[in-house]
Amino acid sequence: MVADLHVRAPRTAPDPGPTTRWWTRADRRVSPYVFIAPFFVIFTVFGLYPLAYTAWVSLHDWGIAGETGFVGLDNYATLMADPDFWNAVVNTLGMFVMATVPQLVFALILATLLNQPLRGRTLFRLGVLAPIVTSVAAVGIVFSQIYDRDAGVANGLLGLIGVDPIDWRAGRLPSWFAISTMVDWRWTGYNSLIYLAAMQTVPRVLYEAAAIDGASRTRQFFSITIPMIKPSLIFTVIISTIGGLQLFTEPLIFGQGDFAISGGSLRQFQTVSMYMFENAFRDFDYGYGAAVAWMIFMLIMVVALINYLITRRMR
Amino acid sequence: MRTTYAALVAAIALSVFPLYWLFVIATRSNDVIGDWPPPMTPGGNLFANLGRLFGAEEAYFLTGMINSAIAAATVTVCVVFFSALAGFAFAKLRFRGRNALLLVILGTMMIPVQMGIIPLYMIMVKFGWQNQLQAVIVPFLVSAFGVFLMRQYAERAVPDELIEAAYVDGCSTFRTFRTVALPALRPGAAVLGLLTFMATWNEFLWPLAVLETDNPTVQVSLSQLSTSYYTDYTLMFTGALVAILPLLVIFIAFGRQIIGGIMEGAVKA
Numbered sequence: 001m002v003a004d005l006h007v008r009a010p011r012t013a014p015d016p017g018p019t020t021r022w023w024t025r026a027d028r029r030v031s032p033y034v035f036i037a038p039f040f041v042i043f044t045v046f047g048l049y050p051l052a053y054t055a056w057v058s059l060h061d062w063g064i065a066g067e068t069g070f071v072g073l074d075n076y077a078t079l080m081a082d083p084d085f086w087n088a089v090v091n092t093l094g095m096f097v098m099a100t101v102p103q104l105v106f107a108l109i110l111a112t113l114l115n116q117p118l119r120g121r122t123l124f125r126l127g128v129l130a131p132i133v134t135s136v137a138a139v140g141i142v143f144s145q146i147y148d149r150d151a152g153v154a155n156g157l158l159g160l161i162g163v164d165p166i167d168w169r170a171g172r173l174p175s176w177f178a179i180s181t182m183v184d185w186r187w188t189g190y191n192s193l194i195y196l197a198a199m200q201t202v203p204r205v206l207y208e209a210a211a212i213d214g215a216s217r218t219r220q221f222f223s224i225t226i227p228m229i230k231p232s233l234i235f236t237v238i239i240s241t242i243g244g245l246q247l248f249t250e251p252l253i254f255g256q257g258d259f260a261i262s263g264g265s266l267r268q269f270q271t272v273s274m275y276m277f278e279n280a281f282r283d284f285d286y287g288y289g290a291a292v293a294w295m296i297f298m299l300i301m302v303v304a305l306i307n308y309l310i311t312r313r314m315r
Numbered sequence: 316m317r318t319t320y321a322a323l324v325a326a327i328a329l330s331v332f333p334l335y336w337l338f339v340i341a342t343r344s345n346d347v348i349g350d351w352p353p354p355m356t357p358g359g360n361l362f363a364n365l366g367r368l369f370g371a372e373e374a375y376f377l378t379g380m381i382n383s384a385i386a387a388a389t390v391t392v393c394v395v396f397f398s399a400l401a402g403f404a405f406a407k408l409r410f411r412g413r414n415a416l417l418l419v420i421l422g423t424m425m426i427p428v429q430m431g432i433i434p435l436y437m438i439m440v441k442f443g444w445q446n447q448l449q450a451v452i453v454p455f456l457v458s459a460f461g462v463f464l465m466r467q468y469a470e471r472a473v474p475d476e477l478i479e480a481a482y483v484d485g486c487s488t489f490r491t492f493r494t495v496a497l498p499a500l501r502p503g504a505a506v507l508g509l510l511t512f513m514a515t516w517n518e519f520l521w522p523l524a525v526l527e528t529d530n531p532t533v534q535v536s537l538s539q540l541s542t543s544y545y546t547d548y549t550l551m552f553t554g555a556l557v558a559i560l561p562l563l564v565i566f567i568a569f570g571r572q573i574i575g576g577i578m579e580g581a582v583k584a
Binding site for chain 1: 319320333334336340348349397400403413416420427429453454456457462487489492513517523533541545548554566570573574577578579
């Protein structure tokens with residue numbers, strides 16, 4: 001096809017007359033900008049501008065009636081002394097660690113299992129990926145029932161081994177655990193496919209040489225596989241950080257009823273995103289909400305940086 | 316090897332069980348909730364539950380489904396088209412500022428979405444778009460991720476010789492894009508389209524902020540079910556089942572392509 005056109009082209013090429021020449025030149029010069037313009041126009045209006053404006057709003061007393069005065073960094077000062085904000089930060093970080101660490105470990109194990117000559121491997125990969133296609137809200141509903149205090153399957157199973165029913169919504173740790181399992185259920189398979197893709201690019205000869213040298217499978221995993229897939233590890237850690245620190249839907253649906261946005265009656269599982277939403281869209285305190293939004297950004301940057309440094313130093 | 320299969324089967328059972336459970340409860344009536352052992356087979360109550368779901372006054376479920384279908388379809392078509400257009404330009408056309416602009420796009424992929432939603436809401440108020448469907452469509456018509464993905468794809472999939480040939484034939488740049496690049500980009504565009512559709516269908520925080528309960532997307536309807544009817548488990552489960560149905564259909568029809576897209580993207584990242 002390529003060669004075909006190439007040979008044919010000169011024969012059918014029309015002689016560019018003087019009238020078409022300026023038009024062609026203008027077309028070549030302007031078209032690239034026209035092609036990328038839709039992205040930049042829409043992104044500037046609905047992406048970049050709101051982002052910059054968030055900073056501006058956060059420096060004001062700004063309610064539903066509009067802006068009522070420049071207050072400088074007052075919103076941030078209030079925020080620093082706001083126990084509900086710090087509670088939300090602790091919850092967010094707690095659930096982030098509780099969800100991400102097992103998620104990535106399980107994903108690694110799953111990828112190692114999938115990275116073998118399997119019969120029906122497409123079916124296995126599809127099965128592992130199935131949770132990602134469900135909506136978060138639907139996941140929240142199913143797990144809300146599983147973790148119901150009186151009627152839930154989780155307590156039913158615990159009852160079989162003689163554990164008393166747990167009120168999953170009542171305390172910090174139980175609710176964090178329940179919410180973390182929702183996140184893990186949804187994302188472990190996705191991460192495992194990313195690791196699998198990386199593992200498949202590791203040259204087989206490395207393992208063969210290691211086997212000849214007498215390295216065990218475990219040793220091979222830590223000395224060959226992990227270092228070779230490090231870029232993918234960093235990628236998943238960063239993606240999980242950005243996603244995990246913005247956690248919103250799962251705890252909101254888990255909350256049910258009137259205490260949904262405050263993450264339980266005692267804010268035991270309210271995340272920073274929920275706190276921003278509560279301030280901006282329930283209490284209509286836009287200025288304060290915008291300050292919280294900036295803190296989410298800072299939080300992500302700090303944690304991403306720490307994660308990056310840790311992952312980079314890893315062998 | 317046998318342990319490998321056993322472990323994998325167990326993992327898949329875990330990942331598929333909540334979906335199966337979703338279906339089972341959606342076909343039951345509320346009096347089985349809390350039974351031990353819990354029901355593991357479907358019952359005959361699905362249609363009764365569906366009737367209750369679409370009749371549930373505070374959820375506006377049908378409106379939610381229609382709104383989500385319109386929003387997801389529009390966003391998908393536009394994101395794919397604009398991403399292909401810009402991706403092609405970045406990969407194959409020479410112009411001043413190309414690398415700098417591409418870097419800008421890459422940088423924007425790192426920014427958390429939630430950061431800008433308060434001013435975005437103010438813009439919507441100014442436009443008079445609160446509680447209007449376009450509020451959940453227009454801001455999402457372009458995607459940095461999409462542009463990046465299509466650029467990576469175009470780099471390999473569109474041969475320079477074909478573009479040269481089309482130019483010699485007297486094609487304009489847009490015609491070259493339409494007749495030469497677009498057909499070659501089709502597989503990549505399909506993956507982007509699937510991912511975009513699923514992401515838009517699942518969008519939650521922004522629709523919750525900008526739409527009212529009487530004009531929701533399907534996810535907002537679901538959350539409404541979980542606040543107003545949270546004791547009615549079969550109703551919520553039926554809603555969740557209907558809400559994931561389009562995604563399940565896509566997954567069953569195009570699962571392989573989605574896996575391919577995720578794995579290919581991962582290697583390049």
